[in-house]
Structure formats: C-alpha cells, structure tokens
Amino acid sequence: MMTQEHSYRVQAESVRPMFIGVRVKDMDEFEVTSAPDWWPDAPPGYFSPQTMFVSASASCYALSLFRAAKALRTKFKHVFVDAFAPMMEEDGIWRFEAIQLKVRIVLEEEADRAKMDKAALMAHNSCPINNSLRTSSTLDYELVVE
Amino acid sequence: MTEEHRYEMDSNWVKERIVTIEIEGKPTFNVATPIDFWPDAPTDVLSPEDLFVASVVSCYGVSLSSVSKRFHAEFTNFSVKGVGTLAKGEFGWEFDQISLEAQIVVPTEKDKKRMEKAADRAHRYCLVGNSLKCPVHLNFDIIVE
Numbered sequence: 001m002m003t004q005e006h007s008y009r010v011q012a013e014s015v016r017p018m019f020i021g022v023r024v025k026d027m028d029e030f031e032v033t034s035a036p037d038w039w040p041d042a043p044p045g046y047f048s049p050q051t052m053f054v055s056a057s058a059s060c061y062a063l064s065l066f067r068a069a070k071a072l073r074t075k076f077k078h079v080f081v082d083a084f085a086p087m088m089e090e091d092g093i094w095r096f097e098a099i100q101l102k103v104r105i106v107l108e109e110e111a112d113r114a115k116m117d118k119a120a121l122m123a124h125n126s127c128p129i130n131n132s133l134r135t136s137s138t139l140d141y142e143l144v145v146e
Numbered sequence: 147m148t149e150e151h152r153y154e155m156d157s158n159w160v161k162e163r164i165v166t167i168e169i170e171g172k173p174t175f176n177v178a179t180p181i182d183f184w185p186d187a188p189t190d191v192l193s194p195e196d197l198f199v200a201s202v203v204s205c206y207g208v209s210l211s212s213v214s215k216r217f218h219a220e221f222t223n224f225s226v227k228g229v230g231t232l233a234k235g236e237f238g239w240e241f242d243q244i245s246l247e248a249q250i251v252v253p254t255e256k257d258k259k260r261m262e263k264a265a266d267r268a269h270r271y272c273l274v275g276n277s278l279k280c281p282v283h284l285n286f287d288i289i290v291e
Contacts, residue, residue, distance in 0.1 A: 049205035060194035
C-alpha cells in the first residue's frame with residue numbers, strides 16, 4: 001500500500017562540474033561530489049535517513065551524467081534532478097516503493113543532443129546507487145537547448 | 147569486491163531520535179527521524195556513496211531508539227559503525243553488502259535481554275535496509291554498565 005504521507009522529495013542540481021547542490025525542504029542547501037576513489041581531485045543540518053537515501057539517488061544520477069557525457073565525448077551545461085520517493089508498507093514492514101527521477105538536462109547546442117540522449121540513459125544504468133536499490137528507479141528526462 | 151570502493155563511517159546516539167554521522171576528514175552532522183514519523187523533529191562535500199551508507203547506518207540507529215521504547219529496553223548510549231562495499235554487478239557498480247557493527251550500553255541485565263530483541267527487531271524493520279538489493283549484515287554487542 002503506497003501512501004503520500006510518508007513520501008520524501010529531494011532536488012539535486014549541478015552547481016559546477018562534478019559538484020551537485022542538494023536541496024531538502026526547510027534545510028540549507030548542501031553540496032555533494034564524487035568520492036575520492038572515483039575522482040582523485042575531490043576535496044575533503046538534520047537530514048533524515050530517508051532524505052539522505054533519496055539524496056544519494058538523485059545526486060548519484062547527476063554525477064553519473066558527468067561521467068557518461070565524458071565517456072561519450074559530449075557535454076551539457078546544466079542538470080536538474082527532482083526525486084520523489086513514496087514508501088509502502090507490506091506485511092508490517094515499511095520500505096521505499098519507488099524512486100522517481102525527473103531530470104532536465106540543458107545543452108549548449110543541438111549538435112550535442114544525440115549523444116546526450118545516450119548519456120542520460122547510460123547515467124541511469126551505471127549509477128551505483130540506483131543499481132543497489134531493491135525498489136524500482138524510474139527515469140523521466142528532457143533535453144533542452146538554451 | 148575491491149578495497150578501492152569501500153566507504154566507512156561511525157554513528158553515535160545524541161538524544162531522543164537523533165544520531166550523528168561521522169566520516170573521517172568531513173564535518174560531522176546530525177540525522178533525525180523525519181517529521182512525518184516524529185512530529186517534534188528538528189528542521190561539506192559528501193558523496194552519494196557516503197550518503198547511501200550513512201542512510202543505512204543512521205536508519206538503524208533511529209530504528210533502534212524507537213524500537214527499544216516499544217520493548218521497554220533502556221539504553222545509556224549506542225554507536226554504530228557501517229561499511230559498504232561496491233562490486234561489479236549485472237549493470238555496473240553496485241553495493242554488494244553493507245555491514246553494521248553496533249555497540250549498545252544498557253544499565254541492567256533486564257535491559258540487556260530486552261535490548262537483544264529490540265536490536266534484532268530494529269534491523270528487521272529498518273526501512274532503508276529493506277529498500278536495498280544487497281544484504282545488510284548486523285553484529286551487535288550489548289554491554290551492561
């Protein structure tokens with residue numbers, strides 16, 4: 001049984017290459033970056049376990065997009081992720097039913113669209129957090145040129 | 147499994163349903179049960195892997211503080227260490243396991259017996275742990291002081 005009462009929403013947005021700003025309602029924005037074992041140059045409030053869990057999913061997708069774009073030798077200007085995760089109860093045990101990632105990727109030029117389309121999917125498939133979820137993680141993305 | 151992709155952190159109880167997350171080289175921050183489960187809940191650069199493991203570690207901690215009340219098991223303090231490792235899965239990197247080591251201090255032998263059940267129940271009902279594909283292994287040690 002899914003309920004809206006125990007659903008957690010987190011937003012993640014790129015602030016500069018390899019740095020993602022994460023926003024949770026009523027909290028100061030905080031930045032997330034890759035772990036130093038993935039990015040050797042990486043530098044060294046109350047969050048709930050649920051918001052941190054969803055934050056992990058949203059920020060991981062955005063960071064995976066940087067890696068995917070690099071692998072496909074393409075680029076983008078900006079990414080915004082809106083993550084929504086309802087919970088469900090089954091036999092008295094609560095868990096996340098789904099994590100829904102709604103993504104907006106801004107491109108500098110139309111020539112980048114074809115490769116970024118592949119990169120958007122590659123990022124979702126390669127994201128270690130989303131690959132670790134029991135629940136389904138759905139991706140809904142749009143590419144816009146600005 | 148490779149040692150190269152291993153994320154480690156500690157969590158200590160603060161008060162009520164609030165615990166810390168402590169990662170070497172990063173600012174310590176607090177985690178609390180969200181307001182929809184706890185009406186009185188209060189409102190540097192971390193990686194998604196840090197946050198992911200931190201969410202499992204802190205979820206166990208807040209589950210334990212809640213469940214212990216239902217079992218009338220008193221505790222003086224507790225701390226939880228969590229380690230999560232990545233391995234290559236079918237679609238790429240994924241966590242292949244998370245291990246939790248909890249140390250719980252109780253005032254009496256009666257609390258110890260009750261806490262053994264609470265510690266186990268908290269693991270079973272941990273909602274973040276139940277949302278993962280990989281196993282979460284828990285070892286706990288209850289000390290009477």
